[in-house]
Amino acid sequence: EPANRSIFEYVASSIEWLDVCNEGFANFHLVFLMRLTRFLGFMPNVEGMKEGEWFDLRTADFVAEQPLHNDTLTPAYAILIPKLLRLRYGTMRLFRFRGTERSQLLSYINLYYRLHLPDFPELKSFSVLKELF
Structure with a gap:
């Protein structure tokens, strides 16, 4: 029950923030999904992560070799994972992604969820999110 309460509070506060936000929310879906992994039990292990490492989507770890x-993120995308986990809704507008980066990150996050939640369905809203952001 406490875990469900934490998830509920996170989702509710996120929706409340988005509801009153008028601008600077282009990264919302990325930040929301990456921070949600903490509550779901498969948050990426960013401790000791070094620049130039790959991110293994299966093990949720950063590794020196491909x-x-x-099911990996290249070092160019892997370096963004800790940044996404540190971003807060109020300040995420300060971190800019190109549309292609945002789209690729969303694809990676979708795969990451599907690898860690076996019953996670193919998101029908995935293509909509890619178009919107």
């Missing part, structure tokens, strides 16, 4: 599978 894993032998394709």
Whole structure:
């Protein structure tokens, strides 16, 4: 029950913030989804992460060498994971992504969820989010 309460409070406060926000919310969906991983139990392990490392989407760890599978983020995208986890709604407007970066990050986050939540469905709203942001 306490875990469900925490998730509820996080989702509710996020929706409340978005409801009153008039601008600077282009990264909302990315920040929301990455921070939600903490409550769901598969938040990326960013401790000791070094620039130039790959992010293994399967293990949620940063690694020095490219894993032998394709469920990875290149170092160029891996470096963005800790930044997304640190961003707050009120300040996320200060961090700018190009549209292509935002779209690619959303694809990676979608795959990350599907790898860690076996029953996670293919999001129908995924293509809508890509178009909007």
